[in-house]
Amino acid sequence: MHFGSLATALASCLDARYHHGTWLLRIENIDQPREVPGAASLIMHDLDRHGFVWDEPVVWQSDRLDAYAEALDELKTSHQAYPCACSRRDQTYSASGALVYPGNCRGGLPIGTTARSIRILTDHRPVAFDDWLQGHYSQDLEAECGDFVILRADGYYAYQLAVVVDDAWQGITHVVRGVDLLESTPRQLHLQSCLNKPTPRYAHLPIATDPQGLKLSKSTGAADLQTLQPGQNLWKALSWLRQNPPMELYGEAPGVVWDWAIQHWNIDWLRDIKTQPMVKNSGG
Numbered sequence: 638m639h640f641g642s643l644a645t646a647l648a649s650c651l652d653a654r655y656h657h658g659t660w661l662l663r664i665e666n667i668d669q670p671r672e673v674p675g676a677a678s679l680i681m682h683d684l685d686r687h688g689f690v691w692d693e694p695v696v697w698q699s700d701r702l703d704a705y706a707e708a709l710d711e712l713k714t715s716h717q718a719y720p721c722a723c724s725r726r727d728q729t730y731s732a733s734g735a736l737v738y739p740g741n742c743r744g745g746l747p748i749g750t751t752a753r754s755i756r757i758l759t760d761h762r763p764v765a766f767d768d769w770l771q772g773h774y775s776q777d778l779e780a781e782c783g784d785f786v787i788l789r790a791d792g793y794y795a796y797q798l799a800v801v802v803d804d805a806w807q808g809i810t811h812v813v814r815g816v817d818l819l820e821s822t823p824r825q826l827h828l829q830s831c832l833n834k835p836t837p838r839y840a841h842l843p844i845a846t847d848p849q850g851l852k853l854s855k856s857t858g859a860a861d862l863q864t865l866q867p868g869q870n871l872w873k874a875l876s877w878l879r880q881n882p883p884m885e886l887y888g889e890a891p892g893v894v895w896d897w898a899i900q901h902w903n904i905d906w907l908r909d910i911k912t913q914p915m916v917k918n919s920g921g
Contacts, residue, residue, distance in 0.1 A: 638683040638862050641815075641845035644874040648842055648904065649813040650689055655902040661807060662691035667698040667705075667799045670791065687867045688891030696807065698799050705794040708802045708832055709787060712757060717831050718787060719743065720752030731781055738783030755788035757828065764823035769840035770908050771816060776823040785824055797824045805834035813904075816841040816911055843910040845877060867891045871898070879906040 638646075653660040662684070664677045681695070712718035721742040728736045738756065746752060759782070765775035778785075787798040804812070804825075819841045829836050862870050868887070871894040875882040880901060886894050 638680055640862065640870075640874070640877075642680075643683075643687065643862060643870060644845055644877050645813075645815055645842055646684065646689065647687075647871065647874045647898075648878055648907075651898055651902040652811065652813050652840070652904055654899045656811075658811065659692040660690075661693055661696070661809070662689075663696045663698070663803060663807070665698050665796065665800070667794055667796055669699060669793060683862055686891075687862075687871060688895050693807075696803065698803065701799070701803060701806075702794070704802050704806065705799055708798060709755065709794070712787070712831060713755070715831075718755050718757050719784075720746060721754050721756045721784075721786075722746050722750035722752055724753065724790075728783070733781070735781060737781065738785065740784060743784065753790040754786045756784040757787050757831065759784050759827065764826050766822065766826060766836070766839060768819065768822075769838060769904065770910070771819060771841050772909065774819060774822070776820070778823060778827055782824065787828070797821065797828060801825050801828040801832065801834055804837060805829070805832075809837050811840070812837045813840045813842065815844055817844055840904060842878075842907060846914055868894050871895070 650660045652658075662681070664680075666672050666677060677697075684691075709718065719742065721738075723738070723741050725736070727741060728738050731737045741747070742756070743758070759778035761777050761779045763775045764778055765773065767773050776782075785795075785797065787795045789795055803809075822839055822841075826836055828834075866888060868889045868891050871891055872882050872887045872889075875894070875898055880898065880903065882894070882897065882901075886897055
């Protein structure tokens with residue numbers, strides 16, 4: 638884990654604890670070709686040493702393939718999904734520069750082609766929701782992304798399908814995650830509608846960035862959490878989350894920091910923020 642993932646996990650867990658809910662841990666390893674052996678165990682170890690406690694057994698998406706297959710069959714049977722022979726180069730670009738699928742295979746596979754993937758039908762009706770932190774958000778899915786893939790060309794289920802199936806199965810009512818996933822949320826709402834699944838309440842947090850404004854992530858080389866003690870890491874994450882933890886908490890044991898954080902949690906202090914620079918020092 639790096640600082641950005643710790644801060645997001647902390648906000649998610651604190652929001653559940655403050656509202657007397659349950660906090661669940663799901664290992665979203667549906668993209669198995671990219672899975673790093675041992676990474677999930679390291680993440681769980683980091684969460685544990687920082688005082689996180691999940692309230693139900695861990696769910697691994699790699700164990701849920703039958704559920705995704707059942708959902709896919711339902712969508713195909715109801716004629717809401719169809720096979721597609723197209724590749725990435727067959728897509729066009731929207732006015733904003735995003736890739737859009739133009740619907741080449743909507744009416745059936747072209748002669749001489751074979752299916753590579755399965756796509757879900759979209760239309761021009763706005764898909765909208767009110768995010769707790771970012772406000773009203775709406776997309777015209779057909780214009781802004783087109784019919785999107787739910788079964789990939791390599792045979793793996795797309796994240797959008799898996800997360801919708803799992804959220805409904807686990808009874809998820811509130812999702813707290815990074816604002817970098819805001820644009821993909823209408824796709825999940827669309828799938829929820831197609832599968833008659835409930836829609837959780839969403840809160841999209843600002844992205845943690847370095848001083849140059851780059852997102853803290855594995856791809857940008859963000860440092861892991863080994864350089865400071867867990868209590869110090871939690872204090873820094875709370876400061877980044879604008880919770881204003883007192884200096885006397887800096888360096889305390891994780892349990893002490895958690896007790897204060899649960900009592901004083903206020904997610905509204907993060908409203909309308911897209912990015913937030915990482916806290917670099919304790920201020921002392």
